[in-house]
């Protein structure tokens with residue numbers, strides 16, 4: 059799967075699955091993320107070493123990772139993870155909703171700072187939604203929710219039909235959001 063993306067300022071990018079040759083580029087992408095973005099996106103260590111580890115242990119039955127790139131660099135990274143994370147399962151149970159990680163994986167997106175708000179993830183999202191449908195995924199659950207103050211992300215998720223299920227507090231308020239593809243939100 060490889061698809062073209064054109065940003066709002068008419069730059070062209072490719073969206074594709076991560077592969078074992080991407081370690082260096084992905085590591086550079088992680089290294090370049092600012093503290094502001096790291097404060098909002100922290101699914102795992104964002105280091106070149108961790109990029110090596112990810113690229114040398116790809117197992118798409120467990121986790122699917124996508125990147126957006128141009129000829130110079132990776133500018134976006136998207137995770138769909140089928141691991142049953144106890145925190146997520148328990149929080150959703152507290153909202154009266156059973157999530158099953160085999161069909162309700164967690165989802166986490168990140169765009170490089172200088173490319174944020176250029177329409178890139180919006181185009182990726184339509185591709186991810188098609189991909190999810192083709193894999194019989196029932197819903198995407200936001201990994202760790204999103205920070206209540208992250209207005210861009212919340213507007214972005216709302217635009218694609220993610221629904222807010224509840225809030226929880228870490229050092230700040232977070233909002234649990236989930237996008238259902240079936241006609242039920244249970």
Ligand SMILES: CC(C)(COP(=O)(O)OP(=O)(O)OC[C@H]1O[C@@H](n2cnc3c(N)ncnc32)[C@H](O)[C@@H]1OP(=O)(O)O)[C@@H](O)C(=O)NCCC(=O)NCCS
Nearest residue numbers: 098167168169174175176177178179180204209210211213
């Ligand atoms: C959240 C993120 C993945 C979105 O990707 P993106 O490529 O920047 O998003 P897009 O440009 O496609 O869309 C952003 C939308 O938010 C809107 N937006 C921007 N700033 C906003 C604000 N302050 N309030 C409300 N909406 C806002 C934009 O208008 C745009 O919608 P539109 O295209 O309908 O006009 C990306 O910004 C990012 O990685 N941010 C840092 C890390 C992060 O927050 N990850 C998510 C953790 S839950």
